[in-house]
Amino acid sequence: MTTGFEGRSVIVTGAASGIGRAAALQFAEQGAKVLVADLNQDGAEETVKAIETAGGTARAVAGDLSDPQVVDEVVATTVQVFGSLDILVNNAGITDSMAALADVDDAEWERVIRINLTAPFLLTRAALPHMLEAGRGTIVFTASEAGLRGSASGTAYTASKHGVVGLVKSLAVMYRKQGIRTNAIVPAGTQTNILANSLEPEKITALVNTASGQAQADGVAGPHGPTVLRDILRTNAGRRTSAEEQAAAIVFLASSAAGKINGVILPVDDGWSAV
Structure with missing residues (x-):
């Protein structure tokens, strides 16, 4: 299968571990230059080291992706070091306490919405001018079963991931004529460090x-x-999947093999969405 990643650059957020790290490694294996973005600097550097050890090209930027200055640094570093910004993977996210609405305090609500929804909005907004100038680009989000239903997590996380689904669909409609595709995977039970996804x-x-x-x-x-x-x-919840299985779906959606796939919310969930 032709992937089209040779010479392309990709930003992967939340790439210090889990699905993000697995995606970064798979993109690099298939020829992409990878910007590893994560709050965890040590983990981000470990991902870069793994890519470089395997012969790939990567750079890390650590920081809070809900901070506009960090967002600007991530995008600017990608363009300056790699020469372009071709693919954006909005994967970073946090879980909630599974609290029902009456039990959600302001701090939990604001933090979950800020990291899960506002941060990818900011990064996508910063990346779009480069994609629009190039006349092409691919964006992949990591959504959640909580973005499809009300029974997969607490109120804050559920609201944030429903927002992600809406963001993906809006982007797909607004920018399809400019050569930009936007899709999302919907992980269910996945072996990562985030409690809401481990199930x-x-x-x-x-x-x-x-x-x-x-x-x-x-x-x-x-x-x-x-x-x-x-x-x-x-x-x-079905069978728990590996981070590598989720990453493979991300890489596929970013590839030329998925060239006509746009605005799709793709469950990778062992049939949970069919229940």
Whole structure:
């Protein structure tokens, strides 16, 4: 299969670990020059080292991607070092506490929305002028089952990922005539460091039990959100996939083999979305 990544540059956010690191490695293996962006500087440098050890080309930029100055640095470094910005993978994200709306405090809401929705908005806005000037570009987001339904996570995370889905569809419509494609993968249970994506029954149970224990100590009822979600997730989540399997879907959507795929929200979930 012709990938078309030779000589192309790609930004991968959240690439210090998990799906982001796996995607960065796969892009590099297929000839792309990779800008590794992550809050975790040590992890980002480890990804760069792995790429360079395998003979690839990479550079790391560490920082909070909801900070416009960091966003500008990521884009400017990509263009200056690699000569172009061809592919953007908005993968970075954080989970929530699985809280129902009445239990979500302002700090959790603002942090989850800022990292999961505002940050990719800012980075995409900064990247678009370079893609528009070139007359081509590919953008891939990491969405979530929580962007398709209300039973996959807490209120803040669910709202943020529904926002991501809307962002993808709007971009696909607005810029298709300018040669820019935008799609998203929808991971379900994935073996990464983010609790909301691991969906391991023991972790969900631990979350509920910890919150319940604290609630009992405080003399109040148990946590509503995790209690509601626990059995749903156990029943419907399907087989946990690897970060490499999710990354392969990202790389495919960015490739020339997916040249007519635009505005697609692609579940990579062992059939969860079909339930």
